[in-house]
Amino acid sequence: MIRAFCNATLVPSAGDGIAALVIDAEKIVAIGQSDVPDGTETIDCSAFGRSVLIAPAIIDLGVFAVDKAACRAGGIVRVGLMPDQSPVLDDPGIIQRAADMGKPDIWVHPIAAATRGLTGTDLAEMAIARDAGARAVATGRRWIADSGVMRRVLAYARDCDLTVVAHAEDAGLVGSAVATDGETATRLGLPSAPASAESLAIARDLLLAEETGARLHFRQVTTAAGFELIRRAKARGLPVTCGITPAHLFLSDIAMSDFRTFAHLSPPLRSESDRQAALAAVADGTIDILCSGHDPRGPEAKRLPFADSAPGMAGAETLLALSLGLVRDEVIEIDRLFALLATNPAKILGLDAGKLAPGAAADFMLLDWEAPWQIDTDRMAAKAGNTPFDKLPVQGKVLRLFKGGTELV
Amino acid sequence: MPASDHRPAAQIKGGAVFPHRHLTGIDGLQPHEIMFLLDEAEQWIEANRSRAKSDKRLEGLTQINAFFENSTRTLLSFEIAGKRLGADVVNMHAAQSSVKKGETLIDTAMTLNAMRADVIVIRHMSSGAVRLIADKVDCPVLNAGDGSHEHPTQALLDALTIRRRRGAVAGQRVVICGDLLHSRVARSNILALTALAAEVRVCAPSTLMPAAIERMGVTPFTDFDAALDGADVVMMLRLQTERMSGGFVPSTREYHMRYGLTLERLARAKPDALVMHPGPMNRGVEIDSNVADHPSRSAITEQVEMGVAVRMACLDILTRRARGVEGWA
Numbered sequence: 088m089i090r091a092f093c094n095a096t097l098v099p100s101a102g103d104g105i106a107a108l109v110i111d112a113e114k115i116v117a118i119g120q121s122d123v124p125d126g127t128e129t130i131d132c133s134a135f136g137r138s139v140l141i142a143p144a145i146i147d148l149g150v151f152a153v154d155k156a157a158c159r160a161g162g163i164v165r166v167g168l169m170p171d172q173s174p175v176l177d178d179p180g181i182i183q184r185a186a187d188m189g190k191p192d193i194w195v196h197p198i199a200a201a202t203r204g205l206t207g208t209d210l211a212e213m214a215i216a217r218d219a220g221a222r223a224v225a226t227g228r229r230w231i232a233d234s235g236v237m238r239r240v241l242a243y244a245r246d247c248d249l250t251v252v253a254h255a256e257d258a259g260l261v262g263s264a265v266a267t268d269g270e271t272a273t274r275l276g277l278p279s280a281p282a283s284a285e286s287l288a289i290a291r292d293l294l295l296a297e298e299t300g301a302r303l304h305f306r307q308v309t310t311a312a313g314f315e316l317i318r319r320a321k322a323r324g325l326p327v328t329c330g331i332t333p334a335h336l337f338l339s340d341i342a343m344s345d346f347r348t349f350a351h352l353s354p355p356l357r358s359e360s361d362r363q364a365a366l367a368a369v370a371d372g373t374i375d376i377l378c379s380g381h382d383p384r385g386p387e388a389k390r391l392p393f394a395d396s397a398p399g400m401a402g403a404e405t406l407l408a409l410s411l412g413l414v415r416d417e418v419i420e421i422d423r424l425f426a427l428l429a430t431n432p433a434k435i436l437g438l439d440a441g442k443l444a445p446g447a448a449a450d451f452m453l454l455d456w457e458a459p460w461q462i463d464t465d466r467m468a469a470k471a472g473n474t475p476f477d478k479l480p481v482q483g484k485v486l487r488l489f490k491g492g493t494e495l496v
Numbered sequence: 497m498p499a500s501d502h503r504p505a506a507q508i509k510g511g512a513v514f515p516h517r518h519l520t521g522i523d524g525l526q527p528h529e530i531m532f533l534l535d536e537a538e539q540w541i542e543a544n545r546s547r548a549k550s551d552k553r554l555e556g557l558t559q560i561n562a563f564f565e566n567s568t569r570t571l572l573s574f575e576i577a578g579k580r581l582g583a584d585v586v587n588m589h590a591a592q593s594s595v596k597k598g599e600t601l602i603d604t605a606m607t608l609n610a611m612r613a614d615v616i617v618i619r620h621m622s623s624g625a626v627r628l629i630a631d632k633v634d635c636p637v638l639n640a641g642d643g644s645h646e647h648p649t650q651a652l653l654d655a656l657t658i659r660r661r662r663g664a665v666a667g668q669r670v671v672i673c674g675d676l677l678h679s680r681v682a683r684s685n686i687l688a689l690t691a692l693a694a695e696v697r698v699c700a701p702s703t704l705m706p707a708a709i710e711r712m713g714v715t716p717f718t719d720f721d722a723a724l725d726g727a728d729v730v731m732m733l734r735l736q737t738e739r740m741s742g743g744f745v746p747s748t749r750e751y752h753m754r755y756g757l758t759l760e761r762l763a764r765a766k767p768d769a770l771v772m773h774p775g776p777m778n779r780g781v782e783i784d785s786n787v788a789d790h791p792s793r794s795a796i797t798e799q800v801e802m803g804v805a806v807r808m809a810c811l812d813i814l815t816r817r818a819r820g821v822e823g824w825a
Contacts, residue, residue, distance in 0.1 A: 268707035274523070276623040276644030276683055279707065346624030390602055392622030394643070 088112065090492075091123045092453075095132035097443055098142040099422035105133075108141055110449040113491040118443050135486065138457035140421075143429035144450040144488060145407060146441050148330060149225075149252065149306045150381040153185075155192045157381065157403035157469035159495055162452045162485040164193055166381075167252075167436055170200035171227045177203055177211045179219035186220040192495055196222040196436050198252055201240045207231040210239060213247045222436040223304070225252035228353060230288050232258045237292065241301035250302040250435055253292050255313065256354055260284035265394045266355045271340040277393060282357060286312035293320050296327060304435055305329040307380065309357050311364035318373045328435055330376040332402055333409035334475055336365050342475055346393040349464070350475040352380075353398035369427070370418050376435070377427040379406040383471035401469040405462055407454075408481035414456075415482070421456075449492035458484035510823025514813055518630045518637040521646035522687035530688055533809055534656045540805035544580070554583035557614035557815060562604065563640070564590040564620040569775060569800070570640050570650075574617045577807035583614070605629040615815055618642070623680075636814035638807075644678045649810060650774055651684035653802040655692060657795050658729055660802075661770050666693035671723050671765070672714075673699040673755055674733025674782055677706050677744070681774045682733055686712050699723040701754065703744045720755050727765035731772040732757050732782050740781070748781045757783045762793070770795050 092108040097118060100106075109117040109127070123129060132139060147158070148167040158166065168185055170176035176185055177200035189195040199216035201224040203209045213224055224244050230253075231237040244251045264280035266272035272279035289305060293316060296303040308317060308329040320327045334352055339359040342350040350356060357365075368374045382399030389396050410428060414421045429450075433441030440448040462479045464472035488495045513532050522530070543549060559578040563571055571587060578585040590604065601620070605628075608616055615636050618626045623643030630637040641647040659665050670689055676682045676698055689696050690713040698709060699717040709716050717723035724730065735751060745751045762769065771787055771794045779785050788794055816824035 270708040270711040273706040273708055274683070274712065276642075276646070276680060278644075281707075346627060390628075392601065392620070392625040392628055392643070394622050394624075 088128065089116070089124060089126070090128045090130065092130045092132050092141055093123070095141045096139070098140050098425050099443070108443060108451065110492050113449055115443060115445055115447050115449050117445055132453070135453060136455065138455050139486065140454045140456055141443070142425050142452055142454050143441050143443055144452050144490065145428045146432040146436070146438070147379050147381065147403060147406065148376055148432040148435060149198070149378050150403065151399065152381060152383055152470060153188045153193070153195055154381060154383060154403055154470050155189065157383070157401065157467070158193050159488060160404035160468040160485065161379070162407050162454065162488055163379075163403055164450045164488065164490040164495070165196060165438065165440065166193060167196050167198050167222060167432065169227065170198055170205060170225050175200050175205050176221070177205070177216070179212075179215050182216055182219040182221050193490065196220075196438070198223045198225045200224065201226050201244065201251060202231065202236065205229065207233060207236060210243055213244055213249055217247055217249055221249070222438070223250045223252050225306070226254050228254060230254050230256050230258050234291060234295065238295045238299060241295050241303065242299040245299055245301040250304050252304045252306050255285050255288040255292065255305050255308065257284045257287045260287065263394075264355070265351060265398070266343060267340055267357050269340055269358050271343055275343065275346060275393070277343070282310045282361060283312065285310045285354060286316055289313050289316045293325065293327065297325055302326040303328075306378070307331055307335065307354060308368075308374070309335040309354050309365060310361045314364055314368040314373050318368070318371075321373070328375040328431070329373070330378045331365055331369070331374050332378055332380040332400075333406060334380075334400060334402070335362065336369065337409060337412065338362070338475055343393070347475070348389045348391065348393055348396035349400065349473045349477065351393055351396050351398050352400060352475070366418055369413060375427065375431045377406065377410050378432070379403045381469070383469045384473045385471045389473050399473070400475055401467060401471055401473050404468050405474060405476055405481070407485065408460070408462075408483040409476065411456055411483040412481070449489055451489050452485050453487040454483065455486055456483050458482060460484060511817065517814075519648055519810055519814060520627045520630055520637065520639045522648045522651050522684045522691070523646065525691070527691045527693075530652070530655065530691055533652055533806070533813065534659060536809040536813060537652070537656055537802070537805040540808040541802070544801070544804055549580050550582065551580060552582040553812060553819070554578065554581035554815060557583045557819070558612065559583040559585045559615045559617065559811065560588060560608050560611075560613040561585065561617045561640070562588045562590060562608060562619075564601075564618070564625070565641070567619055567640070570619065573800070573803045574638075574640060574807050577804050577811055580804070581808055581811055583811070601625060601628065602632060605632045609633040609635070614818060615811060635818070638810055638814065641680050643680065644683070645680050646684045647680040648684050649803065649807055650681050651688040652810070653799055653806040654685055654731065654772060654774075655688050656802045656806055657772065657799050658694075658770065661795055661798070662728055665689060668694045668728040669697065669726055670694050670729040670731060671697045671699060671727045672731045672733065673720055673723065673757070675704045675735050675739065675744070676700045676709065676733070677704045678736065678739070679733050685731065686714055690714065697723045697727070699755070701745060704739075721761065721764055724761060724764040727769050729770045729772060730757060730762065730765055734774065734776065735778060735782050737778070748778075752781055755782060756780075757787050759784065759786055762787055769793065772796060772799060774799070
């Protein structure tokens with residue numbers, strides 16, 4: 088069945104503003120001012136109001152849990168699932184099962200463990216994992232401390248044509264730290280590590296990636312020195328990409344005051360100057376993707392003394408509304424926002440999705456980008472309400488969400 | 497009574513002079529509130545020196561000392577303080593039990609609460625743990641040390657010692673030397689002493705110096721001799737033995753060479769400078785015996801004495817609302 092969403096404002100914009108999105112079953116067949124064939128079901132989008140857009144559905148690269156309700160609320164139809172599951176995604180059976188976990192509501196694209204059991208010692212079966220459905224391999228929540236192992240991971244992943252998703256924190260510098268060196272950590276008496284723990288890790292992995300020719304994606308880069316290294320690597324033409332979550336764009340380490348464990352993240356929140364550098368890196372294209380880092384954690388992991396609590400935040404349903412703040416603050420244009428949220432993650436995962444283009448999967452949302460709401464830890468759709476943005480007023484609501492042409496309700 | 501700093505507290509009536517339910521830290525206290533606690537402690541110094549040390553104002557109240565980390569002197573000090581005020585004091589040595597930390601912390605707090613404790617004194621190895629418990633219980637909570645965060649009664653007893661021996665805290669040049677990185681005593685003292693307008697210098701090797709410490713209003717030094725110049729008070733911190741063998745400091749003898757308080761070093765401070773240490777001391781490491789035992793310069797045993805008085809004052813003040821004291825209820 089062919090359906091046409093007419094009189095819509097598309098993102099990225101097609102031609103001069105108002106256009107139509109035409110889908111046939113699972114695929115987008117046409118966009119723009121094309122003629123709508125006879126017998127097509129037409130939906131007049133002007134009825135939804137002037138602040139409603141049609142945008143690609145979000146592809147969230149690097150979540151730690153498959154959380155359908157949170158994804159539905161947040162306009163996410165595809166997730167790149169981190170291998171840090173129980174059991175670890177390092178076996179074809181487990182990977183296949185993970186890929187089926189989201190059906191029929193979301194696509195789960197497993198990211199396999201780069202080392203067996205994520206222990207950072209032995210290479211995992213990357214080719215088998217790829218054939219089982221893995222879209223990339225990752226070091227998991229941790230950095231691979233042994234440079235020899237990391238070099239072999241990168242070299243072997245290149246052979247398998249898989250991108251390596253890396254966590255960038257030098258374990259020796261981090262030790263037991265749960266915060267970044269600075270006034271907040273000092274006042275709270277929390278173990279902290281210098282921000283250079285990140286740039287040191289990035290520098291090493293970039294050198295190894297350049298040597299091996301591997302594609303490397305840093306799931307989160309959060310420091311000024313880290314962005315500078317990525318910027319220079321890109322200028323040299325290296326196939327390196329990086330992401331960030333809204334937490335590091337909108338919060339600094341001051342959010343940990345009063346020992347708020349919902350602000351216990353990995354990597355930890357940084358200084359205000361690093362936060363400003365992150366905004367600049369989004370603006371100048373150094374950052375390729377925005378992700379939620381979705382990691383719902385209940386009270387048994389969060390209602391603890393700060394250093395004993397687990398890091399992580401539930402971010403899936405707040406990713407879009409918070410990210411729209413970047414457009415409102417004029418850091419980026421809305422077209423670029425959806426490149427960060429959908430098009431670029433699709434490229435990294437090798438998916439023909441994440442864009443409104445003929446031939447691509449019909450994954451899209453009707454978004455009222457001005458609709459106001461308030462983030463509330465007690466009223467989250469996610470499995471747990473551990474958000475550092477509790478009580479923050481935001482704007483941007485998903486009205487309707489389509490995955491492969493089927494509306495999700 | 498010794499001369500003291502400004503005291504707007506005298507003009508504030510009733511409970512408004514100390515409007516806090518708990519004492520989780522010096523952070524958040526106004527200077528006049530700190531002065532009020534010190535003023536209140538004064539009466540107990542004399543009372544403790546007299547033969548009849550007991551007072552009945554906390555009679556019928558249950559004070560639970562929940563110590564999740566081993567302690568001898570602080571626990572004893574809180575126990576004596578409670579008993580001298582007539583409270584029923586119960587000690588819970590959670591450090592000995594093998595319960596997994598954290599997970600049971602809230603449960604333990606709820607248990608103590610259900611037992612209808614009237615005041616809970618807590619020591620815990622994690623920064624912020626005491627505040628976590630304070631949010632969950634109905635009675636006042638006193639922080640007896642949480643991780644590397646705060647140890648407010650230690651700072652109060654130190655300020656009281658300084659005030660009595662030096663006449664005032666304001667304007668005193670205080671040098672705090674030792675393991676600042678892991679020290680809750682240092683953090684609480686920095687907050688209290690800077691609030692009371694002392695000039696605070698901190699001194700440690702760079703491996704034990706917290707990042708951005710100058711943002712707390714102190715001047716950092718790595719050279720102990722330079723830091724001591726013209727000091728009114730020298731406060732030495734304990735260096736944990738496990739940190740002295742290469743982790744943060746190469747050896748105890750090298751530490752003593754650079755940061756040990758000897759009589760020669762002390763000569764760089766003012767001639768009548770006061771020597772303090774929160775205890776227990778590593779004699780011959782951070783402080784020499786002839787300094788620690790110096791009859792006119794060392795205030796170390798006096799600190800212990802002030803500790804009981806300060807804790808009595810804190811227990812009294814925090815329970816006033818529950819006891820229905822006029823102006824506080």
